[in-house]
Amino acid sequence: MLKVEGLTVRAGTVELVSDVSFGIAPGERVGLIGESGSGKSLTALSLMGLLPEGVTASGRARLGERDLVGVPESRMKRLRGGELSMVFQEPMTALNPLMRIGAQVAEVLTLHGRPRQEARERSVELLERVRLPGPAQIARAYPHQLSGGQRQRVMLAIALANGPGLLICDEPTTALDVTVQKQMLGLIAEVAPALLFITHDLAVVASLCERVLVMYGGRVVESGPLREVFTRPRHRYTQGLLAASRLTPRGTRLPIIPGAVPAAGHFPGGCVFRDRCPHATPACATTPALTGDGHAHACWHPAD
Numbered sequence: 644m645l646k647v648e649g650l651t652v653r654a655g656t657v658e659l660v661s662d663v664s665f666g667i668a669p670g671e672r673v674g675l676i677g678e679s680g681s682g683k684s685l686t687a688l689s690l691m692g693l694l695p696e697g698v699t700a701s702g703r704a705r706l707g708e709r710d711l712v713g714v715p716e717s718r719m720k721r722l723r724g725g726e727l728s729m730v731f732q733e734p735m736t737a738l739n740p741l742m743r744i745g746a747q748v749a750e751v752l753t754l755h756g757r758p759r760q761e762a763r764e765r766s767v768e769l770l771e772r773v774r775l776p777g778p779a780q781i782a783r784a785y786p787h788q789l790s791g792g793q794r795q796r797v798m799l800a801i802a803l804a805n806g807p808g809l810l811i812c813d814e815p816t817t818a819l820d821v822t823v824q825k826q827m828l829g830l831i832a833e834v835a836p837a838l839l840f841i842t843h844d845l846a847v848v849a850s851l852c853e854r855v856l857v858m859y860g861g862r863v864v865e866s867g868p869l870r871e872v873f874t875r876p877r878h879r880y881t882q883g884l885l886a887a888s889r890l891t892p893r894g895t896r897l898p899i900i901p902g903a904v905p906a907a908g909h910f911p912g913g914c915v916f917r918d919r920c921p922h923a924t925p926a927c928a929t930t931p932a933l934t935g936d937g938h939a940h941a942c943w944h945p946a947d
């Protein structure tokens with residue numbers, strides 16, 4: 644379905660994402676995790692052709708037969724909201740405050756060639772599909788009249804409107820309270836064709852995804868089946884990340900990864916994690932490749 648090979652994202656000469664490769668099979672749900680600043684959002688945005696001004700992507704990414712990198716904006720416009728959709732963290736900034744909900748859902752349908760009347764009817768069906776109560780009333784409402792959870796469901800309806808092959812979600816539930824978050828995740832699991840799900844929250848990934856990619860310093864440092872990676876992490880960064888998120892008994896010290904994530908462009912050469920890694924040796928000055936099929940890691944001194 645999706646095949647990414649050697650994706651690299653730069654702002655000027657600074658590499659923000661380096662040589663990222665992964666695939667997503669039809670129907671597969673893949674989690675993308677890693678600390679703040681690891682390059683998760685830029686990876687997703689480069690697939691959508693939505694990188695900020697001055698930031699460029701190179702490498703290859705294909706969705707089915709279609710290229711996603713280095714493609715003219717006119718072609719990406721047809722893909723976005725069509726075969727490829729994304730749900731962002733903050734629905735209030737993504738919705739137009741002056742337009743009724745129904746019109747905003749209908750717009751993405753007419754943009755992709757549906758007749759207006761059909762689009763209007765279909766938009767109510769879509770609001771129903773994301774389990775909004777009273778979809779006809781919701782269609783007539785403005786964004787400010789909805790709760791955060793309802794707005795996020797509207798964003799999901801818009802993302803699903805044209806039957807995308809792949810749905811990308813970037814922290815879609817972070818701003819929601821826990822119960823609403825649970826419902827939203829259940830809904831995403833149910834409706835997503837294939838899913839790339841970005842989050843900090845390892846518990847969310849564990850409940851939603853079959854496979855996981857761990858990013859650090861703009862690189863994928865480990866990838867594999869969720870259970871494998873979470874129970875037998877090989878990369879020292881993944882180990883630290885899991886340990887730091889685990890609930891520890893009262894009175895024991897929370898294990899943490901020493902140091903802080905450097906700013907973009909300030910990661911060490913070779914293994915990007917080596918200046919924070921308790922196991923680093925001079926060998927780590929050479930960049931480790933992501934190796935191993937199935938459960939892969941990019942580390943010279945993996946656990947196991």
Ligand SMILES: Nc1ncnc2c1ncn2[C@@H]1O[C@H](COP(=O)(O)OP(=O)(O)OP(=O)(O)O)[C@@H](O)[C@H]1O
Pocket residue numbers: 654659677678679680681682683684685686695696698843906907
């Ligand atoms: N427009 C830009 N110009 C320069 N650097 C940028 C730009 N956008 C992001 N960066 C840098 O690229 C790195 C990766 O950013 P990205 O937003 O992909 O991280 P992230 O993994 O999504 O983090 P978070 O979990 O906080 O959302 C960061 O160091 C960020 O500061």
Ligand SMILES: [Mg+2]
Pocket residue numbers: 683684685813
């Ligand atoms: Mg992000």
